[in-house]
Amino acid sequence: MTTKSVRKLSRRKFIEALTAYCFIAPDFLGLLIFVIIPIIYAIIISFYHWDLISEKVFIGFGNYSRMFSDENWWNSLGRTLKLTIIYVPTLFCTSLFLAVLIDSVKSRLNSFIKTAILMPFAITSVIASTLWMFLYNEKRGFINAFLNLFGIPDQPFLGSQDQALFSIILVLLWINLGYNMLLFLSAIKEVPASYFEAAMIDGANRWQTFRYIMFPLIKPTSIFILITTTIASFQVMDLIMVMTKGGPFKATEVGVLYIFDKSFNLLDLGYGSTLSICLFVILFIFSFFQSKAVSEE
Amino acid sequence: MKRNYLTVAFLVLVAIILLFPIYILFMTSFKSANELFTATLWPHFPTLDNIRAALSSKFLVSIRTSLVVSITVTVVAMLLHAMCGYALARFDFPFKDTLFRIIISTLLIPSMTILVPLFMIAKFLGITNSYAGLILPALFNAYGIFLFRQFYLGFPRELEEAAEVEGCSKARIFFTIALPLSKPIIIPLTIAFFLGNWNNYLWPLVVNKKESLYTVQVYLANMVSGYSTPWNKVIASSMLAAIPVFILFLIAQRYLQEGIKTTGFK
Structure with missing residues (x-):
């Protein structure tokens, strides 16, 4: 190669790199200012006592030791865990069950069914909240009117310490069922029909074809759904903020709500940051193990 | 049977x-x-009394705010993410992998963890209680970048190579060839971004205290937060606020379902 063509080549390379940086710069700077700097800032203020009124005071691991002995924090995380343990498997099973059923029938009603089940997904969480608050209304709501038909007395739902969290989980299921059902359905459709036919010829029944052929083949989708819904369930915020604000008597005060309350209502910013870093670490460990499970596939 | x-x-x-x-x-x-x-x-x-009551000027203003925010974020984000994703998929330059890894790692950060610092930064930049405060932090989303990159990685190279032989610059190839052919990814992402931003409640609640800039979600949530709730007005307002999304949803349903297939993403 002559020096001239090398120079020409390197000039082209230089222009390409320059174009690339120009293309990436806006997004990268945005992420830097609005995500990366904030997370560093969160880590820093988690070592300070800061209430916006007096000066920031460096207290080392003070907030962290306070966190470990803060019963209310661990109780709120316990509620998050309860929500996750009930919500994630229920959503997983019902959406998979519906997807398998829809896949198994051929009917002109199929597209109506799919649209109808996906419809609640188009409703925003605040509108879902106002609507279900109306439906759950203790004295005059639709759900109690329906239960009364069967002789069941009025239930307090959101007003009861025992029922509030379940009532919220039901709304979460209502919103997200269709979307996860569609994810499963598109995974099922990817499985070649010949696999099922071969199994049928070999005399496998419906359950066996599902258990030994379909389920293993849609495993990547199953894991994807488990990860995303678990992470989302740790961060359920809007519904609870609008419907119960963590009440009654803290029955629905999940982890994120406790953090929000500490940070924005009590302005205990340093401690709020410590708690939010703890949440980050929990989710990080969780997604680390999950992604390991995925990559082992 | x-x-x-x-x-x-x-x-x-x-x-x-x-x-x-x-x-x-x-x-x-x-x-x-x-x-x-x-x-x-x-x-x-x-x-029609409920609907008449719901159509207050405050409600209409909140709808307008939500529309302005959601549309601006969606349009600008599409352009920025397409550019960024394209550069990461097609260009060769130093620190490419590092940059990509940094961008992807931001996905792990829960929004709650950065809520307070984000508010501090908005305050520092002087964009609280303004459209800029509602829009700017919502623009940057690593998932969008990632999906555009994936799309362009699977995009046939022949057209771009032909244009390059003709002497087209890389930037021009992107704007005249790659971008117009990106509909399969732009359509589902547009819907997802619009719905996501229309739905957004927490950030608009935190960053803006000015009543004239309440988004429709904040407006609705405020109606049910008092001691006595005007239910007829709440239900009618919720219904009206749901209509635009339902229309978008029904029109775009096909694309949404395809989008779920290709992106696995809301």
Whole structure:
């Protein structure tokens, strides 16, 4: 190669790199200012006592030791865990069950069914909240009117310490069922029909074809759904903020709500940051193990 | 065959149960104040009073704010993410992998963890209580960048190579060839971004205290947060606020379902 063509080549390379940086710069700077700097800032203020009124005071691991002995924090995380343990498997099973059923029938009603089940997904969480608050209304709501038909007395739902969290989980299921059902359905459709036919010829029944052929083949989708819904369930915020604000008597005060309350209502910013870093670490460990499970596939 | 009918019947029942709350939302909007809390399945004395009450100027302003924010974020984000994703997929430059890894790692950060610092930064930049405060932090989303990159990695190279032989610059190739051919990814992402931003509640609640810039979600949530809730107005407002999204949803349903397939993403 002559020096001239090398120079020409390197000039082209230089222009390409320059174009690339120009293309990436806006997004990268945005992420830097609005995500990366904030997370560093969160880590820093988690070592300070800061209430916006007096000066920031460096207290080392003070907030962290306070966190470990803060019963209310661990109780709120316990509620998050309860929500996750009930919500994630229920959503997983019902959406998979519906997807398998829809896949198994051929009917002109199929597209109506799919649209109808996906419809609640188009409703925003605040509108879902106002609507279900109306439906759950203790004295005059639709759900109690329906239960009364069967002789069941009025239930307090959101007003009861025992029922509030379940009532919220039901709304979460209502919103997200269709979307996860569609994810499963598109995974099922990817499985070649010949696999099922071969199994049928070999005399496998419906359950066996599902258990030994379909389920293993849609495993990547199953894991994807488990990860995303678990992470989302740790961060359920809007519904609870609008419907119960963590009440009654803290029955629905999940982890994120406790953090929000500490940070924005009590302005205990340093401690709020410590708690939010703890949440980050929990989710990080969780997604680390999950992604390991995925990559082992 | 019989089993087929039974399954379809069961599925239709499930569909009706899931649609029922939405039916209640629309139907109740037309009930008179006296009838509101009687569990009748249709309004016996249909009235437009609730809708008239709901269409207050505050409500309309909040709808406008939500539209401005959602549309601006969606359009600008599409362009920025397409550019960024394209550069990461097609260009060769130093620190490419590092940059990509940094961008992807931001996905792990929960929004709650950066809420306070984000508010501090908004304050520092002087964009609280403004459109800029509602829009700017919502623009940057690593998932969008990642999906564009994936799309361009699977994009046939031939067209771009032909243009390059003709002497087209890389930037021009992107704007005149790659971007116009990116509809399969732009359409589902546009819907997802619009819905996501229309739905957004927490950040608009935190960053803006000015009533004239309440988004519709904040406006609705405020209506039910007091001690006595004007239910007829709440239900009618919720119904009206749901309409634009339902229309978008029904028009774009096909794309949304395809989008779920290609992106696995809301």
